[in-house]
Amino acid sequence: MTTQEQPGFNARLVRRFITIAAPYFRSDERWRAAGLLALLVVLLLGQTGFNVMFNHESGEFTSALAARDADRFWSSIERFTLILIGGVPIYAAYYFVRDTLGLRWRQWLTQHFLDRYFAHRGYYRLNAIVGIDNPDQRIADDVNAFTGQSLYFTMIVLGALIELIAFSGVLWSISQTLVYFLIAYALVSSFIAATVFGPRLVALNFAQLQREANFRFNLVRLRENAESIAFYGGDAREMSTLRRVFDAVFRNYQRVLRWQFKLNLFQYAHKFLTIVLPSVIIAGDVLSGELEVGRAIQAAGAFAAILSALTVIVEHFEALSRFGASIDRLYGFSDILDQQATLPAGEHDDGVGQIHTAPAAELAIEQLTVLTPQREHLLIRELTLAVPPGQGLLIVGPSGGGKSSLLRVLAGLWNTGSGRVRRPAVGEMLFLPQHPYLPLGDLRCQLLYPHTEREISDAELLLWLDRVNLPALAERVGGLGAELDWAKVLSVGEQQRLAFARALLAKPRYVLLDEATSALDGVNEELLYQQLAGLSITPISVSHHPAVLRYHRQVLDLPGDGSWTLQAAEGWCPG
Numbered sequence: 063m064t065t066q067e068q069p070g071f072n073a074r075l076v077r078r079f080i081t082i083a084a085p086y087f088r089s090d091e092r093w094r095a096a097g098l099l100a101l102l103v104v105l106l107l108g109q110t111g112f113n114v115m116f117n118h119e120s121g122e123f124t125s126a127l128a129a130r131d132a133d134r135f136w137s138s139i140e141r142f143t144l145i146l147i148g149g150v151p152i153y154a155a156y157y158f159v160r161d162t163l164g165l166r167w168r169q170w171l172t173q174h175f176l177d178r179y180f181a182h183r184g185y186y187r188l189n190a191i192v193g194i195d196n197p198d199q200r201i202a203d204d205v206n207a208f209t210g211q212s213l214y215f216t217m218i219v220l221g222a223l224i225e226l227i228a229f230s231g232v233l234w235s236i237s238q239t240l241v242y243f244l245i246a247y248a249l250v251s252s253f254i255a256a257t258v259f260g261p262r263l264v265a266l267n268f269a270q271l272q273r274e275a276n277f278r279f280n281l282v283r284l285r286e287n288a289e290s291i292a293f294y295g296g297d298a299r300e301m302s303t304l305r306r307v308f309d310a311v312f313r314n315y316q317r318v319l320r321w322q323f324k325l326n327l328f329q330y331a332h333k334f335l336t337i338v339l340p341s342v343i344i345a346g347d348v349l350s351g352e353l354e355v356g357r358a359i360q361a362a363g364a365f366a367a368i369l370s371a372l373t374v375i376v377e378h379f380e381a382l383s384r385f386g387a388s389i390d391r392l393y394g395f396s397d398i399l400d401q402q403a404t405l406p407a408g409e410h411d412d413g414v415g416q417i418h419t420a421p422a423a424e425l426a427i428e429q430l431t432v433l434t435p436q437r438e439h440l441l442i443r444e445l446t447l448a449v450p451p452g453q454g455l456l457i458v459g460p461s462g463g464g465k466s467s468l469l470r471v472l473a474g475l476w477n478t479g480s481g482r483v484r485r486p487a488v489g490e491m492l493f494l495p496q497h498p499y500l501p502l503g504d505l506r507c508q509l510l511y512p513h514t515e516r517e518i519s520d521a522e523l524l525l526w527l528d529r530v531n532l533p534a535l536a537e538r539v540g541g542l543g544a545e546l547d548w549a550k551v552l553s554v555g556e557q558q559r560l561a562f563a564r565a566l567l568a569k570p571r572y573v574l575l576d577e578a579t580s581a582l583d584g585v586n587e588e589l590l591y592q593q594l595a596g597l598s599i600t601p602i603s604v605s606h607h608p609a610v611l612r613y614h615r616q617v618l619d620l621p622g623d624g625s626w627t628l629q630a631a632e633g634w635c636p637g
């Protein structure tokens with residue numbers, strides 16, 4: 063979404079807010095949510111009631127002092143103290159209930175986003191295929207800001223309405239001129255805030271959130287790739303990238319500050335005028351003795367309360383514009399997640415639809431045409447083959463020829479193209495990439511991932527480590543329960559062997575190996591392939607090592623122009 067597309071405070075933003083907010087109040091948690099919300103409104107009413115009482119008593123004891131009436135003064139202070147004792151817990155309870163509801167809402171909304179992020183492998187598609195900036199920041203920060211700010215502003219607007227009703231009567235009874243003046247003043251200032259500052263600040267805050275997230279993402283990338291960067295001596299380059307990314311944060315924030323400065327000029331002029339204006343308007347009545355001084359104090363209090371109710375947008379403009387930005391970011395994200403969930407399965411402009419997958423005991427491909435996800439390149443045209451159990455397939459071809467892409471199709475990650483893939487269930491086909499994924503967790507978890515809940519004895523796990531030639535690993539790292547940053551403490555070859563142990567333990571029917579033994583010496587590679595054969599696991603390998611040829615029956619050559627050749631492994635010579 064570009065900055066030009068950002069709406070200001072308009073009906074579209076309100077609709078977007080409702081789209082994101084409403085599902086929680088229709089969810090299973092709706093009764094609890096409604097209960098907490100109702101309690102919050104009651105507490106808010108209580109707060110306003112106490113505000114009115116405080117305002118009344120302030121006027122009362124000021125008038126008593128002005129009249130030098132000690133009895134009237136002390137009895138007013140007594141009432142004031144009682145109001146205080148009753149009011150303080152209501153104020154505290156209000157914030158507690160508001161933030162509890164906010165926290166529960168955040169928990170629900172985070173789960174709602176995570177569910178959709180994981181559905182149809184959205185986390186993969188969005189990052190590798192569609193490309194949306196910083197989904198992590200949207201889930202972690204924007205959801206938090208959204209729920210907190212939604213309640214904050216809803217309550218502020220509701221509070222403003224209640225105050226408006228509560229204090230209008232007081233002010234009307236003191237001075238009708240003040241009421242008319244007040245309405246005109248509030249209308250003009252709100253109009254200026256919404257039209258002059260609104261669109262600008264929402265757009266700038268949107269950009270700010272995006273740039274902050276980019277900066278953090280670049281820092282995380284630096285940490286994750288620290289070793290490669292150090293080997294390359296890429297410090298200066300990385301530093302200059304980080305400086306450039308931060309520069310974008312800095313420059314945008316400068317623009318935010320400039321607009322905030324203008325807004326503050328406007329807000330403070332607006333605020334300080336309201337201190338003096340009511341006194342100026344009713345000064346004549348007090349000086350002529352028509353109004354008590356205390357009544358003038360009450361009028362000023364009521365004036366301030368009503369004005370802040372009427373100008374709630376002006377007063378909270380900065381926060382409101384940040385809130386608008388996070389609504390936009392969440393809406394954009396939510397929209398893409400929903401689109402991903404309902405991707406059309408029909409024909410596209412190029413006349414090619416989607417690859418269909420059907421369950422089968424034996425892996426087979428029929429008339430498979432593969433395109434890159436955005437359909438810009440045709441990688442494979444009308445490939446047909448079968449991989450019967452025990453008859454491994456070796457995929458070869460030049461770099462960029464589409465070897466990994468074919469594995470992605472077999473694993474169900476890509477489906478752009480046409481034709482049919484018949485394949486066993488997910489658990490029966492395991493994928494081993496060149497750089498294995500080693501999740502956070504102990505050594506046991508590395509072996510059992512992703513089904514870490516399986517109960518397998520330590521002795522058996524150690525046996526599998528032994529079989530992939532890592533006999534001393536557990537002892538070296540401090541046992542199967544040791545938790546380390548595995549990608550850092552293990553060599554790539556050790557990581558590949560560990561991932562192999564994971565695959566052997568899972569005993570799938572097929573294993574897809576994408577240069578999964580590239581870092582191993584010939585002896586270790588041979589050992590691993592023998593283990594596969596021993597367990598009747600059929601390999602589908604992408605490999606540049608001729609030595610693995612003998613563990614496969616067929617060789618598929620993908621030159622990268624869409625054509626392909628399939629030959630028997632026996633007698634095949636690497637070109």
Ligand SMILES: Nc1ncnc2c1ncn2[C@@H]1O[C@H](COP(=O)(O)OP(=O)(O)OP(=O)(O)O)[C@@H](O)[C@H]1O
Binds near residue numbers: 460461
């Ligand atoms: N997500 C993507 N979007 C667009 N094009 C892609 C995407 N992923 C890969 N490609 C392109 O598809 C082509 C095939 O990529 P693939 O990874 O399958 O090649 P490969 O044969 O495995 O290469 P290598 O041997 O270098 O690993 C390449 O030109 C690559 O740039």
